[in-house]
Amino acid sequence: MAKKKTPVCAVNLAEEAHTGVDEAENFGDRLARYGSAHARSLDMLGHLRDVSSVESTKASAGLASCGNYLHFREYFTVGKVRLHNATFCKQHLICPLCAIRRGAKALGAYLARWEVIQKERPDLQPYLLTLTVKNGPDLEERQRHLTRSLKLMMDRRRYFNAGTRGAPYTELCKAEGGVYTLELTNKGKGWHPHCHMIVLAASKPSPSAISAEWHAITGDSMIVDCRPIAGDPSEGFMEVFKYAVKFSDLSLADNWHAAQVLKGKRLLNSFGLFRGVDVPESLLDEPLDSLPYWDRFYRFVQGELGSATASGHGKMRRPLTL
Numbered sequence: 001m002a003k004k005k006t007p008v009c010a011v012n013l014a015e016e017a018h019t020g021v022d023e024a025e026n027f028g029d030r031l032a033r034y035g036s037a038h039a040r041s042l043d044m045l046g047h048l049r050d051v052s053s054v055e056s057t058k059a060s061a062g063l064a065s066c067g068n069y070l071h072f073r074e075y076f077t078v079g080k081v082r083l084h085n086a087t088f089c090k091q092h093l094i095c096p097l098c099a100i101r102r103g104a105k106a107l108g109a110y111l112a113r114w115e116v117i118q119k120e121r122p123d124l125q126p127y128l129l130t131l132t133v134k135n136g137p138d139l140e141e142r143q144r145h146l147t148r149s150l151k152l153m154m155d156r157r158r159y160f161n162a163g164t165r166g167a168p169y170t171e172l173c174k175a176e177g178g179v180y181t182l183e184l185t186n187k188g189k190g191w192h193p194h195c196h197m198i199v200l201a202a203s204k205p206s207p208s209a210i211s212a213e214w215h216a217i218t219g220d221s222m223i224v225d226c227r228p229i230a231g232d233p234s235e236g237f238m239e240v241f242k243y244a245v246k247f248s249d250l251s252l253a254d255n256w257h258a259a260q261v262l263k264g265k266r267l268l269n270s271f272g273l274f275r276g277v278d279v280p281e282s283l284l285d286e287p288l289d290s291l292p293y294w295d296r297f298y299r300f301v302q303g304e305l306g307s308a309t310a311s312g313h314g315k316m317r318r319p320l321t322l
Contacts, residue, residue, distance in 0.1 A: 062089030135190035177273025
């Protein structure tokens with residue numbers, strides 16, 4: 001069976017943890033994705049240098065060096081390429097390259113946890129639940145509205161399942177575990193914060209019941225979506241671990257504004273069987289110890305990542321020019 005390749009255009013997804021992303025045959029697509037992401041980061045850097053503030057100056061300092069050089073190791077005996085070293089600014093709200101790597105780490109960690117849960121609880125099915133709130137001109141107010149509404153729904157689930165007297169039932173009581181992220185878009189019709197959630201349940205939560213409950217909680221929103229994740233679970237999980245802000249939908253000015261509003265906010269949360277998943281802090285790949293490899297160095301030149309040199313380690317040591 002042919003291995004699935006990661007498309008170049010999928011810049012705003014967390015496909016870095018998708019099966020086959022580290023395959024040597026997909027390396028060109030991976031570089032193209034990183035190059036596109038880094039180009040956007042440089043556009044943001046230029047924008048911030050025109051913004052006179054302490055915050056923009058600090059952010060610019062990190063963006064100026066982020067991703068300029070990438071050090072990969074190609075484990076040629078197994079056809080794998082891993083990111084071994086790089087400088088990252090870790091400002092995922094304004095830097096697509098860091099957002100890609102951050103999303104990949106979270107996706108990999110929760111997919112690994114799902115594999116364990118699946119073996120222990122084969123009766124559970126993953127569902128993708130999307131909760132939205134009405135668009136509005138004030139990002140901070142809309143984000144706060146979404147966050148408070150989610151907290152109330154989560155509290156109802158927790159209190160009812162704990163047997164708290166008088167606690168109302170919610171369809172999320174069916175969920176024995178879940179993980180969710182908050183995402184933000186603006187397509188010219190106002191700020192649109194929303195939530196993507198993976199729900200683990202033995203029976204499907206009712207979309208109509210969730211819609212009615214969500215409308216009662218928010219007072220202005222009833223658009224929800226709940227569907228089972230069939231086939232490759234990574235496809236559904238990737239919808240959750242995308243960028244917190246959708247760069248392609250935001251101008252540089254709106255992107256910077258959103259980053260200021262969301263800074264310090266918790267945009268990833270989990271409960272039940274997904275609670276306690278450890279997402280690695282490092283944005284680098286795990287090395288394949290003891291296998292021979294080539295070192296491959298790339299730097300960003302005129303809008304794309306260009307190759308520098310590579311040297312061999314392990315059983316083969318002669319230098320190689322890319």
